[in-house]
Amino acid sequence: MDLIIKNRIQIVVHISIWILLYGLSFYPILNDARPIPSDVFPKLIVIIVLFYFNYFYLVPAYLLRKNVLIYLLVSLVLLVVSVLVLNHFYQPKFPTNDFIHMQPPTDFGYMWVYRSFISLGIPYVISAILRMYVEWKHNENLRQSVEKENIKSELQFLKAQLNPHFLFNTLNTIYALSVKKSPDTSEAIVDLSELMRYMLYEADKDLVPLNKEIDYIKSYIQLQRLRLADSENVSLKITGEDRGRAVPPLLFISFIENAFKYGTDYKGKTFVKINLDVTDESVFLNVKNKIGIFKEPTSNSGIGLENIRNQLELIYPALHKLEVKNDGENYEVSLTIYQKKQSL
Structure with missing residues (x-):
């Protein structure tokens, strides 16, 4: 009964069923201004008992466990016994003698038993259908919940892989500055702290404001500029209104990170164009870079891009388009996320 009390929809459904059954039982009698037969109320009590005995016990114990034959046999016996008990104690009196001449009492008894079986059987079947639907709906909600949890766990796993990878590359940048005793080393550390703050406090969210993600990208690019010998051909162009938009955190950074990683040659000359x-x-998002000096790929070199591909499939399975072009001189990534403006 707790399930019915907690679920308002089920309460409404059950109330509606009983109003309908009572209405069908009493409407012909009240409409014809006939006296209420003596078997009506006992029959309704039996219907209610059978309904909920079937709903709470028989369907879960047999039908939902695939014991269909046992369920059918038990149900048939239960209905037959209930009809016989009603027939023995509450069969209404035979009608007037005029009607008796038209229809023998024996036929009347058989007809009463038949109608009683139907009147008990229909609510009984309804209770089975209703309980099976409730169980199906519960299992479907549970499946969706588990699926969402699996997606969330997988996304957390992907982020856990991405963040150390990004941190490793950024520390390499600061190390390069320190080796050269660059005066920009302290500024790079400040920029890194801002990046880490974002990763610690924002990256665990499902969505973040797009403007925060853009600020994160700007800080990252500024950090990269500090280590580059030639950053003249590094550009970031942003067009459009970023307010009221939300994206998953760290969604774009792997594309940009790889552009700097592979778009810089051994002399430090870099060509990276970023358009949002x-x-x-x-x-x-479009990220384009010239292909610098050839680097032998390692088992971990593509982990960031591969993670982003997986995230896109999980979050935007049919609402994104990712294109990668490589002509041997230039490497270009274009990502489109089909997302209408929304309020946060």
Whole structure:
């Protein structure tokens, strides 16, 4: 009964069922201004008992456990016994003699038993259907909940892989500055602290404001500029209104990180062009870099990009488009997320 009390929809459904059954039972009698037969109320009590005995015990114990034959046999016996008991104690009196001449008492008794079986059987079947639907709905909600938890766990796992990878590359940048005894080393450490603050306090959220993600990208690019010998061809162009938009945290950084990683040659000359365009229907990112000196790929070199691909499939399974172009001289990534403007 706790399930019915807690679930308002189920309460409404059960009340509606009983109003309908009582209405069907009493409407013909009240409409014809006939006296209420003596078997009506006992029959309704039996219907209620059978309904909830079937709902709470028989269906879970047999039908939901795939014991269909046992369920059918038990149900048939239960209905037959209930009809016989009602027939023995509450069969209404035979009608007037005029009607008796038209229909023998024996036929009347058989007809009463048949109608009683139908009147008990229909609510009984309804209770089975209703309980099976409730169980199906519960299992479906549980499946969706588990699926969401699995997706959330997988995303957390992907972020756990991404963050140390990003931190490792950034520390390499600061190390390079310290080796050269660059006066920008302290500024780089401050920039890194800002990046880490974002990663610690924002990266665990499902969505973050797009403007915060943009600020994170700007801090990262500033950190990269500090280590570059030539950053003249590094550009970031942002167009459109970023307010009222939300994206998963750290969604774009792997594309940008890889552009700097592979777009810088051994002399420190870098060509990286980043365009972020926000429209009413989508968020578009284009990252293009010249391919620098060839680097032998390692088992971990593509972990960031692979993680982002997996995140996109999980979060935007049919609402994104990712294109990668490589002509041997330039490497270009274009990502479109089809997302309407929303309030946070």
